[in-house]
Amino acid sequence: MRKSIFFWSTRILSGVLAVTLIIAASTPRQSTFAATSTISVYGAGKTIIEGGTGGTTPVPVTTTVAFHANANGGDFECLALAPATAFGASSGNFSVNAMYVTGKVTSLQVEGRTAILVGTATVTGLGVGTNVPFEAQVLHGGPGTTVLLNVSGLTFHEILLEGNITVQPSATD
Numbered sequence: 001m002r003k004s005i006f007f008w009s010t011r012i013l014s015g016v017l018a019v020t021l022i023i024a025a026s027t028p029r030q031s032t033f034a035a036t037s038t039i040s041v042y043g044a045g046k047t048i049i050e051g052g053t054g055g056t057t058p059v060p061v062t063t064t065v066a067f068h069a070n071a072n073g074g075d076f077e078c079l080a081l082a083p084a085t086a087f088g089a090s091s092g093n094f095s096v097n098a099m100y101v102t103g104k105v106t107s108l109q110v111e112g113r114t115a116i117l118v119g120t121a122t123v124t125g126l127g128v129g130t131n132v133p134f135e136a137q138v139l140h141g142g143p144g145t146t147v148l149l150n151v152s153g154l155t156f157h158e159i160l161l162e163g164n165i166t167v168q169p170s171a172t173d
Helices: 002-026 032-036
Strands: 040-049 062-070 073-083 094-111 114-125 129-139 146-151 154-168
Touching (some): 040 094, 073 114, 129 154
Antiparallel strands (some): 040 154, 062 073, 114 129
16 A cells, blocks of 8 residues: 555656646747846946047037946936137136937947946037937047947947946956
């Protein structure tokens, strides 16, 4: 009798285990990579726009940039300041709000130490508008690294003077 109970108990247990394994194997699951992903980008600092305002007499433009993003989205800020006058004693005082971009990052692409943040922003000053698409390409590093901002049909090549940008690629990069 004991052998019979043991025999049927192990059969039932084996059957339950087999059904559990079949269900587990056929149930869609989130990939391990997505669950443990560390893809992110964040940074802040002061930049100078390469070529300033452009034209025959370019005026220098500095920006304060700050952002963070991961697979769930993020935020992007960029305040561009220019001097009130192109020449003279106050031409080095960056006090005029030339442009302000404040937006939400809706997608992030990371390859190695480069990240591309895409989203929509509210823009004041140059390129004014709401729900304006933007794209910012940022490179990992400190002073000397770059930010390339495309917004309102304008492209800004920025060189980081102070601060740091951190791009954390996936485990597979």
